[in-house]
Amino acid sequence: MIATGLVAMGGVLLTGCRKQMPPTYGNLLRMGDVLTYTAQRALLPGQSLVKEYTHKDICSFPATGCTNPGKSPSHPNEEYGRLQSGAFADWRLAIEGLVAHPGSFSLADLQQLPSRTQITKHTCEEGWSAIGEWTGVALSRVLQAAGILAKARFVSFYSFDGWADSIDMLDALHPQTILAYGMNGRDLPVQHGAPVRLRVETQLGYKSMKYLQRIVVRDEFDDGGKSGNIQNGWSWYAGI
Amino acid sequence: MITASFLTLAFTGYVILMAHPRLYWGETGNDLTPALLELPISKNHKHGGWENRESFFADAASPVSASRTFDIFNQNGWGRSLHFLAAWFLVVPGVLYLLAGIFTGHFRKHVLPRGAELAPRGLWGEFVEHLRLRIRTATGGPQYGLLQKCAYAAVIFVALPLAGITGLAMSPTVTAAYPFLSGMFGGSQSARTIHFFLAVGLVLFLAAHVVMVIKSGFKRQMRAMTIGE
Numbered sequence A: 001m002i003a004t005g006l007v008a009m010g011g012v013l014l015t016g017c018r019k020q021m022p023p024t025y026g027n028l029l030r031m032g033d034v035l036t037y038t039a040q041r042a043l044l045p046g047q048s049l050v051k052e053y054t055h056k057d058i059c060s061f062p063a064t065g066c067t068n069p070g071k072s073p074s075h076p077n078e079e080y081g082r083l084q085s086g087a088f089a090d091w092r093l094a095i096e097g098l099v100a101h102p103g104s105f106s107l108a109d110l111q112q113l114p115s116r117t118q119i120t121k122h123t124c125e126e127g128w129s130a131i132g133e134w135t136g137v138a139l140s141r142v143l144q145a146a147g148i149l150a151k152a153r154f155v156s157f158y159s160f161d162g163w164a165d166s167i168d169m170l171d172a173l174h175p176q177t178i179l180a181y182g183m184n185g186r187d188l189p190v191q192h193g194a195p196v197r198l199r200v201e202t203q204l205g206y207k208s209m210k211y212l213q214r215i216v217v218r219d220e221f222d223d224g225g226k227s228g229n230i231q232n233g234w235s236w237y238a239g240i
Numbered sequence B: 001m002i003t004a005s006f007l008t009l010a011f012t013g014y015v016i017l018m019a020h021p022r023l024y025w026g027e028t029g030n031d032l033t034p035a036l037l038e039l040p041i042s043k044n045h046k047h048g049g050w051e052n053r054e055s056f057f058a059d060a061a062s063p064v065s066a067s068r069t070f071d072i073f074n075q076n077g078w079g080r081s082l083h084f085l086a087a088w089f090l091v092v093p094g095v096l097y098l099l100a101g102i103f104t105g106h107f108r109k110h111v112l113p114r115g116a117e118l119a120p121r122g123l124w125g126e127f128v129e130h131l132r133l134r135i136r137t138a139t140g141g142p143q144y145g146l147l148q149k150c151a152y153a154a155v156i157f158v159a160l161p162l163a164g165i166t167g168l169a170m171s172p173t174v175t176a177a178y179p180f181l182s183g184m185f186g187g188s189q190s191a192r193t194i195h196f197f198l199a200v201g202l203v204l205f206l207a208a209h210v211v212m213v214i215k216s217g218f219k220r221q222m223r224a225m226t227i228g229e
Helices: A002-014 A028-043 A078-085 A107-112 A139-145 B002-019 B076-103 B106-111 B120-131 B146-168 B172-177 B188-215 B218-225
Strands: A061-063 A092-097 A103-106 A116-123 A129-138 A154-159 A164-168 A178-183 A197-199 A212-218 B050-055 B064-068
Touching: A028 B076, A061 A129, A103 A107, A107 A129, A107 A178, A116 A178, A129 A139, A139 A178, B002 B076, B002 B188, B076 B106, B076 B146, B106 B146, B120 B146, B146 B188, B188 B218
Parallel strands: A061 B064, A092 A212
Antiparallel strands: A092 A103, A116 A129, A129 A178, A154 A164, A154 A212, A178 A197, B050 B064
C-alpha cells in the first residue's frame, strides 16, 4: 500500500508538480524523504515556533563540518581568507533571482535592519544537540527589503565552503529563520560560520548553512547539483 | 512486513547510533558535555580529537566551542532516510493493526490478560516454568499463555507506540508544533536514550519470540502463522 503510494507519488513528481518538490531520481530513499516532507507539511500546523531557552541553558557547542573556508585543506577559498583578514568589512551577501531589487547587503547593512536574538537548540543529524544564542536579522525582512516577488517558492543559499542548499517559503518566512551574525553575545566565530550563517531552527543543523555568500530566490526546486544535499546522498528536507 | 520494517529500523538505528555512540539525559548533549552512557560501537567512541577550543564567556566555567581533528564515522545520509522510510512501513500497518485489534475484540479476547490470571501465584508459576524452558506445545487454539499475553501486551501497547513517540520527540519540526512530545520525556536527548533502550527491549523480545516458536513446536507454529491449521 505504501509502496504503491510512493510509486504513485514518484509519478506525480515526474509529471504534475514538477520542480515544486525535491527530485527523487528514482531512489527509494529520496521517495521516503519526500513522503516525510509532504506528510509533515500536510499534518503539522505551519510555522510553529521552536522552544526558546534562557541564557543559563547555553552549553558547549562543537563546531563541525568546515571550520575555516580560507584554510580548508582540500578547497581553500582565497576570497574568504582575504575577507577574513579585513574583518569582513568587504563581505557582501548577494541576493538574486525573483526579487524586485537584486543587489547585495554588507554586514553593516544587515546589522542596521531590526535584529532578533533567540536561544535555541541546534540538533545535529549525528545525534548530538547544543543550545546557543543567535543574533541576526529575520530572513523574511531581508527578502522583503530585496522586494521578493509573489511567485517565489524556494530560497537557495550558497556558501564560501562550496555548498548549495535551499528551503521552502514556509521555512524561509518563519519568524525564527534568521541570518545570524552574532553567537552567544559576540560576533559569530569563524568556526561557526562567520561573518553570517543561516539559522533554520525547524530543521536539523545541516540546513543552517555557514559562511553565506549568495542567496537566490526561485519559483522552482533547485537541488544544488553536486554541491547540494541530494546528489551527496542526503535528504534535502531535514525536519525529522 | 512489520518484522522486515522492524529489522530495518533496528539495523539503521544501530548505524545512526554509530555516528554518535553517546547517550544523554535532558534537553541537550554533545561530545563537549558529559554523557550518561558511551557505547564502544564505532571509532567515534571516546575519540577526544578536538582543537581550537574557545570559551564563549569570560568565566572559568564557561561553555566552550571546539572543532574536530579528524573525520568521524558517519553513514547517516542513507541511514536516516532508510530509518524513516522503514518507520512508515511500521507505523501505517501498525496503526491499522491497533484499530483492527480494538474493533474486532482481538485484544480484549486474546491479548490482554484477564484479571484473575494475574494472581501472583499463577504468574510466579508460569515464570518459573519459563525459566526452566519447559514450554508447552502450542495447542493450536486462540488462547495465548499468560506470560505470552503479558509480553504481547507490553510490546503492542507500550514499547512500539513509545518507540514511535520518542522518535517523533527528536524531530525539530514535530516538537516545534507539539513541544510536550519531548517535554514529557524531559527533553529530546532523554527521548533518544529511551528510544535506544526500547529498541534493545524489542530486539530481545523478537529473539525470545523466535526461541518460543521453536520450543513450542516449530512446524506446527509456522503452519498456523502462514497457511492456517
